[in-house]
Amino acid sequence: MINVSNLSKTYKDTTVLSIESLQLSKGEIIGLVGNNGAGKTTFFSLLLDLIKPSTGYIENNEIKVNESEAWKSTTAAFIDESFLIGYLTPEEYFSFIAGLRSVSKADLELFLERFATFFNEEILGKNKYIRDLSKGNQKKVGIAAAFIGAPELVILDEPFANLDPRAQMQLQNLLRQINEDLGCSIFVSSHDLLHVSELCQRILILNKGELVKDVTKGEWSLEALRSFFMEEIVVTEEESSTPLPADE
Numbered sequence: 001m002i003n004v005s006n007l008s009k010t011y012k013d014t015t016v017l018s019i020e021s022l023q024l025s026k027g028e029i030i031g032l033v034g035n036n037g038a039g040k041t042t043f044f045s046l047l048l049d050l051i052k053p054s055t056g057y058i059e060n061n062e063i064k065v066n067e068s069e070a071w072k073s074t075t076a077a078f079i080d081e082s083f084l085i086g087y088l089t090p091e092e093y094f095s096f097i098a099g100l101r102s103v104s105k106a107d108l109e110l111f112l113e114r115f116a117t118f119f120n121e122e123i124l125g126k127n128k129y130i131r132d133l134s135k136g137n138q139k140k141v142g143i144a145a146a147f148i149g150a151p152e153l154v155i156l157d158e159p160f161a162n163l164d165p166r167a168q169m170q171l172q173n174l175l176r177q178i179n180e181d182l183g184c185s186i187f188v189s190s191h192d193l194l195h196v197s198e199l200c201q202r203i204l205i206l207n208k209g210e211l212v213k214d215v216t217k218g219e220w221s222l223e224a225l226r227s228f229f230m231e232e233i234v235v236t237e238e239e240s241s242t243p244l245p246a247d248e
Contacts, residue, residue: 030204075153
């Protein structure tokens with residue numbers, strides 16, 4: 001479904017992302033993890049053609065994303081609140097997205113029933129604009145809207161952030177069920193190693209712009225993920241504490 005080849009993004013003299021080769025298969029739930037500045041947001045921005053690569057390309061269903069918009073009919077995303085339309089109510093926004101994706105009113109209502117528990121009676125029927133909702137509830141709106149019309153690929157950046165523990169668990173169950181029912185691929189970026197290890201069938205680890213690990217769920221445990229990042233912290237601290245050579 002997704003094919004990455006010789007991809008890089010450079011700003012001035014600094015390369016912030018460099019991935020030689022990567023393939024993502026249809027139907028996978030994939031987690032993307034890494035420290036701040038690892039290149040996660042850059043990678044998602046390239047996947048969605050929000051920025052252009054310095055070298056290489058990304059193919060979505062054999063279509064180069066920076067050369068054609070044909071892939072957009074099968075791909076959806078929620079990255080942050082800028083993807084929303086703040087002056088609409090959630091109902092108006094859902095209807096707008098449904099119209100873009102040729103989903104009937106009846107099918108939309110049936111689809112939204114899946115999210116009833118996740119919405120916790122705080123989203124629909126409140127006569128509130130999206131801009132007036134809490135950050136967590138805005139995120140709920142964006143996540144639900146991304147799945148309207150059953151796209152083949154949904155990209156979610158930090159979906160568990162700003163959600164309380166109950167909503168986080170509900171979301172994890174929702175994503176797993178949607179993946180099973182609709183067969184869509186879900187690509188999740190998150191700092192939360194627990195949710196990534198529990199939800200995702202495959203985990204990609206970025207470090208300083210490079211893909212350093214690509215493992216399936218059975219290969220790495222939560223403890224292994226934590227150990228990897230603890231080792232990175234130790235190495236970073238050792239590098240920062242290394243004394244400079246004395247002047248001769």
